[in-house]
């Protein structure tokens with residue numbers, strides 16, 4: 001027996017837009033939302049991967065770069081009426097040493113905030129009043145050693161989400177803050193060091209296992225369906241920030 005918002009088909013009749021939904025956290029959230037009965041709209045840049053995911057999940061798909069403000073705005077105009085939930089996965093900030101930051105990478109880092117505000121403005125018109133906007137930040141940038149740019153952007157996102165929750169009300173706005181998640185992005189960033197990193201996390205994390213994209217997806221769908229939660233930041237890092245300096 002399951003109550004409202006907890007049943008297996010708890011997104012039945014609802015539409016979910018996943019911006020950056022062909023890999024990692026976005027893909028697993030799209031899969032979980034599909035299992036929960038949602039109609040899906042999935043975006044990413046690579047059209048081949050996008051059409052594979054479209055076929056797998058019966059999703060409508062749109063190929064464009066989230067960092068292109070015009071294409072992003074155009075995408076929102078093509079939506080078939082109001083939607084229920086928007087998840088922004090997709091492009092994240094790059095961890096670069098302070099000395100290696102040039103003006104382009106600094107601007108790109110700050111763009112994360114610009115993009116989030118632009119999406120929130122577009123989502124305000126696109127979301128049903130009962131809907132939600134979900135952003136993804138991270139816990140890694142809370143360490144000052146992550147560098148000034150990532151630290152500043154990471155600190156800004158919870159404040160941004162609290163304020164957006166008022167601007168978009170009664171629709172809800174929340175932030176998921178993962179630590180290490182075992183996704184294609186992590187594999188690309190770590191290269192040959194991936195297995196060693198997984199081992200290290202299994203040995204040191206309080207949960208004694210590595211957090212995967214399905215863990216984050218489960219939280220994302222919970223936040224879409226729990227209509228009491230807004231303006232909140234949810235850490236999901238297996239306790240990583242409790243044990244790492």
Ligand SMILES: NC(=O)c1ccc[n+]([C@@H]2O[C@H](COP(=O)([O-])OP(=O)(O)OC[C@H]3O[C@@H](n4cnc5c(N)ncnc54)[C@H](OP(=O)(O)O)[C@@H]3O)[C@@H](O)[C@H]2O)c1
Nearest residue numbers: 020022023024025044045046066090091092138181183185
């Ligand atoms: N993995 C982690 O450990 C971790 C930790 C904390 C936070 N995060 C954040 O979580 C989010 C998702 O990360 P992930 O690990 O799931 O990444 P991922 O495995 O690389 O998947 C990213 C998805 O977004 C799409 N995408 C990437 N850049 C895009 C762009 N500019 N425009 C449109 N679509 C884009 C990708 O497809 P295309 O390449 O075809 O566009 C893919 O579908 C990111 O914001 C990341 O910073 C990840």
